Amino acid sequence: MHKDPNPAAAPSPVASGQGAGAFDMDAFWMPFTASRQFKSAPRLLAKAKDMHYWTPEGRQVLDAVAGLWCVNAGHSRPKIVRAIAEQAEEMDFAPPFNMAHPKSFELATKLVALAPEGLDKVFYTNSGSEAVDTALKMAIAYHRARGEGQRTRLIGRERGYHGVNFGGISVGGIAGNRKSFGTMVGGVDHLRHTHDLKKNAFSRGLPEHGAELADDLERIVALHDASTIAAVIVEPVAGSTGVLIPPKGYLERLRAICDKHGILLIFDEVITGFGRLGTPFAADYFKVTPDLMTVAKGITNGCVPMGAVFARRAIHDVFMQGPEHAVEFPHGYTYSAHPLACAASLGTLETYADEGLLTRGAKMAAPFEHAVHSLAELPHVIDTRNIGLVGAIELDSIPGAPGKRAFDIFRACFERGVLIRTTGDIIALSPPLIVEESHIDQAISTIADVLKTAA
Ligand code: PXG
Numbered sequence: 001m002h003k004d005p006n007p008a009a010a011p012s013p014v015a016s017g018q019g020a021g022a023f024d025m026d027a028f029w030m031p032f033t034a035s036r037q038f039k040s041a042p043r044l045l046a047k048a049k050d051m052h053y054w055t056p057e058g059r060q061v062l063d064a065v066a067g068l069w070c071v072n073a074g075h076s077r078p079k080i081v082r083a084i085a086e087q088a089e090e091m092d093f094a095p096p097f098n099m100a101h102p103k104s105f106e107l108a109t110k111l112v113a114l115a116p117e118g119l120d121k122v123f124y125t126n127s128g129s130e131a132v133d134t135a136l137k138m139a140i141a142y143h144r145a146r147g148e149g150q151r152t153r154l155i156g157r158e159r160g161y162h163g164v165n166f167g168g169i170s171v172g173g174i175a176g177n178r179k180s181f182g183t184m185v186g187g188v189d190h191l192r193h194t195h196d197l198k199k200n201a202f203s204r205g206l207p208e209h210g211a212e213l214a215d216d217l218e219r220i221v222a223l224h225d226a227s228t229i230a231a232v233i234v235e236p237v238a239g240s241t242g243v244l245i246p247p248k249g250y251l252e253r254l255r256a257i258c259d260k261h262g263i264l265l266i267f268d269e270v271i272t273g274f275g276r277l278g279t280p281f282a283a284d285y286f287k288v289t290p291d292l293m294t295v296a297k298g299i300t301n302g303c304v305p306m307g308a309v310f311a312r313r314a315i316h317d318v319f320m321q322g323p324e325h326a327v328e329f330p331h332g333y334t335y336s337a338h339p340l341a342c343a344a345s346l347g348t349l350e351t352y353a354d355e356g357l358l359t360r361g362a363k364m365a366a367p368f369e370h371a372v373h374s375l376a377e378l379p380h381v382i383d384t385r386n387i388g389l390v391g392a393i394e395l396d397s398i399p400g401a402p403g404k405r406a407f408d409i410f411r412a413c414f415e416r417g418v419l420i421r422t423t424g425d426i427i428a429l430s431p432p433l434i435v436e437e438s439h440i441d442q443a444i445s446t447i448a449d450v451l452k453t454a455a
Pocket of ligand 1: 423
């Protein structure tokens with residue numbers, strides 16, 4: 001049967017550009033994109049190296065967001081590229097259920113060595129969303145396996161982002177990502193978020209006020225009883241929702257309340273993992289160790305999709321019962337421990353180690369902080385904030401058009417050769433960890449120029 005490739009009456013959008021040629025843009029239903037706007041004026045990337053992208057026309061664009069918070073070592077790094085190419089040549093795929101390949105073990109050993117003390121086991125997924133849903137399932141199944149099957153409730157936080165699968169949007173706290181999807185997973189409650197500009201605007205590093213917001217967990221425990229609660233999941237620093245940095249003492253307090261009530265604490269380190277704060281993980285930065293930790297993005301430098309859940313040994317060991325021939329944890333993906341992802345991750349860890357990238361953010365944090373806060377006095381700026389190599393510039397919204405001001409700035413910056421990320425009316429910066437001061441200066445001066453002329 002022949003299918004009309006373009007059945008719509010209206011002509012589909014066509015992109016053209018030197019090097020890209022012309023192509024039909026109709027078929028691709030794009031993720032998290034203002035598609036009609038995009039397809040009327042596409043922004044295309046065709047090449048990347050180190051700190052930069054190039055458009056199909058050959059225009060250079062500075063990457064101030066590490067792709068999408070993931071290309072921590074910079075783009076197309078040789079050891080990673082080689083590892084992927086060699087692996088593809090040697091073995092393309094190996095089934096991961098009741099079978100394995102050596103690199104999956106080699107990588108797990110290396111990941112666990114890098115992870116905070118006590119997180120001794122690693123379960124592979126293919127994305128952050130899958131890591132989150134895996135961790136939530138682990139938490140509930142763990143309690144059941146040790147005879148507390150009534151502990152099924154999951155607690156997230158307002159404004160949290162934990163990917164887009166049903167578990168993740170259920171514990172997530174961004175209304176726009178939830179409202180269209182029905183009742184989602186039941187038995188979920190949310191802590192209050194910690195963002196308080198009245199008290200904490202223009203904080204450098206951790207905000208002073210708000211540790212007591214962790215006590216909101218006690219309110220939830222009083223309502224549901226601790227015996228019904230499996231786990232609390234939070235991003236140590238919330239990224240997607242606009243860089244919400246935890247108040248001093250907040251995460252320590254959350255840890256203590258979880259311990260008091262036998263509730264597992266899950267850190268979603270999909271963004272904060274692999275050096276973003278100047279330490280390998282946010283758990284290291286805050287000296288607070290969760291029971292489960294989700295990662296993705298930087299685990300392969302964004303080169304091949306991969307995520308993972310780190311677990312305390314004691315959590316894993318509870319599953320190791322029943323007949324020896326039986327599957328202990330009925331969960332996993334066709335592409336768990338995919339050979340290309342494992343190879344990419346091994347190349348990534350080697351690159352991080354060779355160049356000291358997982359702690360480089362600590363060195364660059366001071367000039368980065370200075371640069372981000374230099375925007376504080378510019379038009380529309382209502383907050384600047386930073387931690388490690390993450391920064392945010394929050395703008396007041398155009399009345400009746402939330403998000404428009406920042407989106408216009410995003411487009412204008414791209415036109416001027418700098419890729420930033422915006423969410424609502426917040427500009428987020430998270431450059432690759434190889435960033436130099438000259439790159440920071442370029443990104444900040446471009447944003448400043450655009451802000452000065454913004455509507
Ligand atoms: N948890 C956290 C904390 C994340 O930041 C995910 C889970 C989901 O990961 P996957 O790999 O399934 O996308 C994320 C993803 C943004 C942005 O604009 C951030 C993410 C994804 C898309 C956009 O800030 N983070």
